[in-house]
Amino acid sequence: MRTALSVLLIVVLAACKNDLPTGPAGGTGRLAFSTNRNFGEWDIYLMNPNGTGVAQLDPSLANDLWPSWSPDGQRIVYQSDRIFVAGDTTPDYNLFVINADGTGLTRLTTDTANEIQPVWSPDGTKIAFATDRDAEDYEIYVMNADGTNPLRLTNSLGADGQPAWSPDGSKIAFVSVRDGNEEVYVMSAADGSGLVNLTANAATDFGPAWSPDGKKLAFSSDRTGSGDFQIWVMNADGTSPLRLTTSSHPAEFPSWSPDGSKIAYDADGHIFIMYADGSHAWSPDGSKIAFVSVRDGNEEVYVMSAADGSGLVNLTANAATDFGPAWSPDGKKLAFSSDRTGSGDFQIWVMNADGTSPLRLTTSSHPAEFPSWSPDGSKIAYDADGHIFIMYADGSQPTQVTNKFYSDVLPRWRP
Structure with missing residues (x-):
């Protein structure tokens, strides 16, 4: 015990x-x-x-x-x-x-x-x-x-x-x-x-x-x-x-x-x-919640109505593991982590709010996880190998901003 x-x-x-x-x-x-x-x-x-x-x-x-x-x-x-x-x-x-x-x-x-x-x-x-x-x-x-x-x-x-x-x-x-x-x-x-x-x-x-x-x-x-x-x-x-x-x-x-x-x-x-609902991902207008579920056998990003849980949609619908969804400030996109490349490492991806046009943003040699958008939508913070990184929203110029002996994870921008 x-x-x-x-x-x-x-x-x-x-x-x-x-x-x-x-x-x-x-x-x-x-x-x-x-x-x-x-x-x-x-x-x-x-x-x-x-x-x-x-x-x-x-x-x-x-x-x-x-x-x-x-x-x-x-x-x-x-x-x-x-x-x-x-x-x-x-x-x-x-x-x-x-x-x-x-x-x-x-x-x-x-x-x-x-x-x-x-x-x-x-x-x-x-x-x-x-x-x-x-x-x-x-x-x-x-x-x-x-x-x-x-x-x-x-x-x-x-x-x-x-x-x-x-x-x-x-x-x-x-x-x-x-x-x-x-x-x-x-x-x-x-x-x-x-x-x-x-x-x-x-x-x-x-x-x-x-x-x-x-x-x-x-x-x-x-x-x-x-x-x-x-x-x-x-x-x-x-x-x-x-x-x-x-x-x-x-x-x-x-x-x-x-x-x-x-x-x-x-x-x-x-x-x-x-x-307490396990999520970090309310849509900017408060009408929807993006969340992760294994109801279909693997971790997928879903979206539902924040009012009553209706309108459930599987956005990722992929055999890979997808998690950590984060809405862009304008509500048009979702960043998330996925190992869908088959390399075994998680990378940061972005997709439209309806799940279309997924695009890989990072090429990290360590798992890149838990993206967070800057308030103006121009940048994304994330963690990789126990450190915090910030990149432009198109994936360019990833920059490590912490470098300590301790682990630094789960970055969150202040509004």
Whole structure:
């Protein structure tokens, strides 16, 4: 089971208001995340959604993982292996809480077992978590926010973990292997009753995250059979699962923005933010949405009415993989990524808004992906090999504009 002993990155969205018009990564607020940028140790960092304002929360020599914001955005609970117990060859994970400014560190659990994957209740009075204190595997517990009165909710032969409170506090979604593979379940937050397997799929499903209105759950799954995990969303009762991402790397651990309009997730050790419908592509007049779907067996660019989803048209209709659509400012064209040349690399293409006259723009030696038009329509930004490039809209003069040791992806022009 994917416990925090093996997870690479968790991202959680803090309160966001007054979004700026800079695409899904625009807006105010803070992200808490875990990173191993300090010589391989896992630490909790904070940053703005656009990647600026990066700061370490609590410098330590331990591994700190799985941050969870308190509902008021003032505190963060997380797991840490900073406490050694006499006789142990490896430290156990315990739960700690800290103020968002890095002060007031407090230890919540003090036993010799592992306590992992903490998450606050919506009213801030309780914390759910997974622990192996009573069994060989992990079970879900709930305790008061100060660490008192722990209550066991699950009791199964398979490991249970990754609890997620529903917005109204009445239910907890979690992951369990009790039926032989990782599935997303839901139960009463009061006593663990009313257990329901929501995913009921032969694939691996994990990382549940409730939408703020409680109507949907985002999660990660490899159910497409491609071997990679992608972000999916389903109704709160498990119906109508829909794939949102088409990442070339495993996309995992979704987290909704407080207004429900965006979802943050990690892929290939980096943080991404997308709109909650998986798209980045409203037509300039707001009447249509271009999106990617595998409904016909491979990734294609479709367009539909933004009002009700009617008028569905497959624009690319190609045996290749096509994704990342971006409208030109005048609404007459769509740029996208495709591997239709057969070389194995993705390149930036452009086509008319009705799908006609596809034209290849880039000849990059690395995959060129996720185009974004300049506001005047004269240029297109894109990413390739972890760097940002800008070219003229006819594909001429591609110019690399970033050159750092880190990966730079998903460029978005400010209107």
